[in-house]
Amino acid sequence: xxxxxxxxxxxxxxxxxxxxxxxxxxxxxxxxxxxxxxxxxxxxxxxxxxxxxxxxxxxxxxxxxxxxxxxxxxxxxxxxxxxxxxxxxxxxxxxxxxxxxxxxxxxxxxxxxxxxxxxxxxxxxxxxxxxxxxxxxxxxxxxxxxxxxxxxxxxxxxxxxxxxxxxxxxxxxxxxxxxxxxxxxxxxxxxxxxxxxxxxxxxxxxxxxxxxxxxxxxxxxxxxxxxxxxxxxxxxxxxxx
Amino acid sequence: xxxxxxxxxxxxxxxxxxxxxxxxxxxxxxxxxxxxxxxxxxxxxxxxxxxxxxxxxxxxxxxxxxxxxxxxxxxxxxxxxxxxxxxxxxxxxxxxxxxxxxxxxxxxxxxxxxxxxxxxxxxxxxxxxxxxxxxxxxxxxxxxxxxxxxxxxxxxxxxxxxxxxxxxxxxxxxxxxxxxxxxxxxxxxxxxxxxxxxxxxxxxxxxxxxxxxxxxxxxxxxxxxxxxxxxxxxxxxxxxx
DNA sequence: ACCTGAACACCGTTCAAGT
DNA sequence: ACCTGAACACCGTTCAAGT
Numbered sequence: 001x002x003x004x005x006x007x008x009x010x011x012x013x014x015x016x017x018x019x020x021x022x023x024x025x026x027x028x029x030x031x032x033x034x035x036x037x038x039x040x041x042x043x044x045x046x047x048x049x050x051x052x053x054x055x056x057x058x059x060x061x062x063x064x065x066x067x068x069x070x071x072x073x074x075x076x077x078x079x080x081x082x083x084x085x086x087x088x089x090x091x092x093x094x095x096x097x098x099x100x101x102x103x104x105x106x107x108x109x110x111x112x113x114x115x116x117x118x119x120x121x122x123x124x125x126x127x128x129x130x131x132x133x134x135x136x137x138x139x140x141x142x143x144x145x146x147x148x149x150x151x152x153x154x155x156x157x158x159x160x161x162x163x164x165x166x167x168x169x170x171x172x173x174x175x176x177x178x179x180x181x182x183x184x185x186x187x188x189x190x191x192x193x194x195x196x197x198x199x200x201x202x203x204x205x206x207x208x209x210x211x212x213x214x215x216x217x218x219x220x221x222x223x224x225x226x227x228x229x230x231x232x233x234x235x236x237x238x239x240x241x
Numbered sequence: 242x243x244x245x246x247x248x249x250x251x252x253x254x255x256x257x258x259x260x261x262x263x264x265x266x267x268x269x270x271x272x273x274x275x276x277x278x279x280x281x282x283x284x285x286x287x288x289x290x291x292x293x294x295x296x297x298x299x300x301x302x303x304x305x306x307x308x309x310x311x312x313x314x315x316x317x318x319x320x321x322x323x324x325x326x327x328x329x330x331x332x333x334x335x336x337x338x339x340x341x342x343x344x345x346x347x348x349x350x351x352x353x354x355x356x357x358x359x360x361x362x363x364x365x366x367x368x369x370x371x372x373x374x375x376x377x378x379x380x381x382x383x384x385x386x387x388x389x390x391x392x393x394x395x396x397x398x399x400x401x402x403x404x405x406x407x408x409x410x411x412x413x414x415x416x417x418x419x420x421x422x423x424x425x426x427x428x429x430x431x432x433x434x435x436x437x438x439x440x441x442x443x444x445x446x447x448x449x450x451x452x453x454x455x456x457x458x459x460x461x462x463x464x465x466x467x468x469x470x471x472x473x474x475x476x477x478x479x480x481x482x
Numbered sequence: 483a484c485c486t487g488a489a490c491a492c493c494g495t496t497c498a499a500g501t
Numbered sequence: 502a503c504c505t506g507a508a509c510a511c512c513g514t515t516c517a518a519g520t
Contacts, residue, residue, distance in 0.1 A: 139443035165406035184366040202380035229466040
């Protein structure tokens with residue numbers, strides 16, 4: 001909101017008397033690489049076709065030859081980043097629980113590395129190998145744990161949705177401007193504890209400070225609670241039969 | 242992306258030779274009501290100052306007298322909607338578990354009713370009475386369950402973050418254009434199950450269909466698993482002495 | 483005091499024109 | 502074929518001017 005823009009200057013459009021780009025300089029690959037660079041360097045607000053074109057020393061409208069629209073570019077980029085970030089890195093060990101936790105951590109880290117696209121990564125289905133491999137891996141872990149198909153199918157979804165949505169929220173928080181972020185964090189630590197005891201007895205009586213919404217510990221706790229719940233179910237099944 | 246815009250036409254700006262708005266027609270209250278109307282009726286894309294001004298038969302820039310910027314308007318609106326949606330509706334019963342589940346459901350429904358602001362509702366701290374009351378209520382439930390302060394503080398955060406981020410994701414899915422939504426849902430039900438058995442044995446061998454990302458059952462399952470985990474902790478404490 | 487008009491610096495996207 | 506320029510229909514926001 002109103003922070004300094006990179007662009008502009010005063011000279012002729014896009015950097016003075018630049019000459020025309022050599023034929024076939026642009027391609028999906030080249031554009032995706034530039035897109036990753038711009039997104040990581042300048043953030044969500046700055047991720048525009050004009051900024052991207054500038055990075056490539058090209059004209060904004062040239063990109064339309066290679067991608068139908070911005071949405072197509074983003075979806076493609078999401079898959080590309082995923083593949084490079086944890087494509088084929090997951091290895092099964094002899095502990096299904098550790099494996100699921102490792103997977104959760106990979107995904108979580110990936111979101112924090114590319115907060116710009118967090119929301120889209122969480123909600124869209126790309127139908128591409130990395131996505132397939134993730135689901136396959138989680139299903140395998142749950143199978144090894146001893147869940148049957150119905151339970152595994154539901155849990156893989158609960159687990160996946162919680163991982164992705166929590167990661168997206170946390171990543172989004174990181175992408176917020178630092179001022180509002182600090183104000184929010186402080187609110188949880190201080191403001192909330194000064195509320196009148198008659199209307200908010202529990203809040204007022206708290207001995208420990210409230211954890212802030214963006215606290216990284218929350219993610220690990222949530223994952224562990226879900227895994228505990230699976231383990232309980234597994235034990236229950238063992239006792240039954 | 243490219244669907245019909247409400248605005249425009251060809252006549253003079255903002256509806257022909259309209260005359261000036263009577264003095265003091267505008268106020269925070271009036272603007273917020275119009276904002277809710279526009280947001281629910283036309284969705285996120287259409288939620289602009291120009292559309293809002295049109296609804297009010299006012300000039301877009303008039304709104305700046307009453308709100309510093311769009312961000313301030315949205316934050317204020319979020320709190321307003323929350324207060325009207327479940328302000329003071331929560332009543333403690335004799336089951337802390339039911340109470341937490343009811344709270345989760347209220348919040349979930351609220352997000353689905355206003356998907357436009359789902360993301361902002363999930364991540365921002367408004368520091369207003371409805372938010373205070375929600376935290377107070379959840380803390381009270383956990384206290385009644387038998388958790389101590391440290392545990393309650395962490396769990397209230399895990400629980401709240403999961404509720405809000407899952408709700409935001411689901412709401413965002415509902416705000417997607419129907420085409421991509423249908424394609425995604427079908428992908429999970431069909432495409433995923435036709436993958437080659439040699440690379441994806443677990444997926445290929447599934448007897449039950451994969452649940453789609455947006456399936457409403459997921460939310461309830463996630464909540465129940467977390468509550469199970471609290472109950473287990475409570476039992477553990479009781480056993481310890 | 484409150485509302486409006488003109489203007490600025492941006493967006494994504496289309497389409498005809500240059501090389 | 503591939504890149505560019507001009508143009509269109511928007512954005513949020515500022516600030517001087519009308520009533």
